[in-house]
Amino acid sequence: MFESKTPTMRSTRARRSFLPSLSSTGKTSLVALIFVCALGLVATFAPIIAPYDPYKPDLANVMMPPVWFDAGTWSHPLGTDSLGRDYLSRLIFGARVSLLVGFVATFISGMIGTALGLLAGYCGGRVDATVSFLISVRLAMPVALAALAVVSVAGGSLIIIVAVLSLLLWDRFALVARGQARQLRQQEFVVAAQALGCHPLRVMIAEILPNMKSALVVVATLEVANAILLESALSFLGMGVKPPVPSWGLMIAEAKQDLLFDSWLMFIPGVALFLLLLAVNVIGDSIGELRTQRGGGK
């Protein structure tokens, strides 16, 4: 009941009909990759790049519209919010939160999930049953609710959110690692390593783990998107990063009250979030596709 029945995008047959569109897929994912890297650079050097201090209110210039409106000026390209803070600067600093949470939480949960799945798939038996049970329990827990509850207790700081998401998002890593390890366990090179008397830990880390790398990378991209989405939703609900720290989800929440007259306030951070998630998903899809093409059958 809890085993993942989701078939991955694998297709064992040659995709003749897909080959012509492959170059365009490649181009799209290249654009996506460049976008994410550029955003990463902007986030890293946010204090240098951002034109204003994202925290500094300027009550003389409140709710200035972005430059494409008639009243907009180039001094504040994306306008200012209800406290007169420069929206572009807040957007740039907000990228830090999204990217940091997305990548760090995925990295930690990836380690947890991979370790559990690897152990379960390689050892089998009781270990497998225990880990599978743990995965079932984790899947039956409502993630958003659990995260909300913990964050409301521990307070919404970046570290708490990363920790909570890390402890909640390891299930898919565990499922995939387990399935891969079960398959790889029977391969000749693993049996050979065992026959040579290698320690099980060595077999797992040096023989099996490198061979499931690409499958894990696909999961990781999906989880980065998932973590970014969850952080923004938590911040939107007021249980994430606390104001005045700029997070895109929080910016959307703050813009909610001005939805009627100044919907651009809600629109801009949403577009940023959407583009980042789109880029991450495109990258994940094309890695998955590349994998099935190179790997062919099993």
Place this chain on the structure above:
Amino acid sequence: MKYRVSTKPVGSDWGHGMLRYLMRKLGLGIGVLLCTSAIAFFLSFLVGDPASRLAGESASAQEIAQVREQYGFDQPLPTQYARWLANGLAGEFGDSLFLKIPVTKVIAQHLPVTLYLASASILFSLIFGLAMGAIAAIREGGAVDRLCLFLSLVAQATPVFWFALIIMALFSFGWPILPSSGADSWKSFVLPTLALGFNAMPAIIRLTRTSLIEVLKTDYIRTARAKGIPYRRVVLKHALTNALNPVVSVSVVQFGYMLTGSIVVEMIFALHGVGQLAWSSIERGDIPIIQAIILLFSLIYVLLGILSDIVAAWLDPKLRTASHV
């Protein structure tokens, strides 16, 4: 008893293997529920001291101690957990700390809205997801296929709360044809359903597509085509029923996600469902309600999992006799 009732209409060709398999899943489900209930119980004690919440802000230390003793909050946590679980099995979760009425009553008041919303949303995403996935699979590699894939990519990258605000701005403020809040008529459910359903659609589109593409390449489809059965009939009758299996299990999981996804949507559209109740209870530190909701959601998830196994076996006769899957 439960599994027997549900398996009855399917007939007598169910092997003992399937029955044993379902029994094992049921046992596993109970184990999972025990664990989630324990986590829910201990987790919610982190939210705050229930005794001081109950006694009120102006209560003295002595009054708090009295409340603590009265409600049994002074006993060790495992004892409290055992008592809570025993009461919970009898459908008794105590009173809400904030609303001062039984938790079961509060949840019963809020559950219908969430169930309507989640059912309507899953129906919406199934109708559009299946149709688009099927069309994409038939025209694999074509323009329609790429359009469907693009749409599912866009839907996947759109945060629920942002999409909800956009359609609210469009259809409640910009062109006011639908209400932005409340639950007075079916109209109030249109926008929330759209928001939640749009979110669940990409998974269904993609899965229907890949699954149907695989099925369309099998020998029996070629045989059916060779017999001269019209293509439309082959796809609808032969291929789609076989491609449906993974879609069923995923839509069941999606339904479970929707229960939690409805927190955000109910908040935005001011619907008084379980999601909104959960959020406000967390804010108020209303422990009995938080515990009961977490338990309720995982119970629904476990039951849906068993249901999807039964449906999967009903769709695919091969699974019925398999002793282990």
